[in-house]
Amino acid sequence: MYSNANKAVTAERQHQITGHIAVATVQPQWAPTEHSYLTTEALADSMGLQAQSVRKRYSQTGSYFGLKPIKLANRRLMWEADAVATFLRGEGA
Incomplete structure (x- = not known):
């Protein structure tokens, strides 16, 4: 009978031997890799x-002067950092 520590070591060795990538290093498909976001x-x-x-302003118009956030499942709003930087430079959203 294996203990939990032995099972983890055995699983790690199997990944090393077969060359599979560990699950912890794989990013979810929905995770943005090229964009960074700001909280409200x-x-x-x-x-x-x-x-x-x-x-x-977002509640009244659906955007903040042209900046549209991504609404997460937990109802938090995340704003694209590049769009915010462009807006702050005065180049429009």
């Missing part, structure tokens, strides 16, 4: 606003 709080801080001001 970080977006508000970068603009010198309160987060509630951003949330209110």
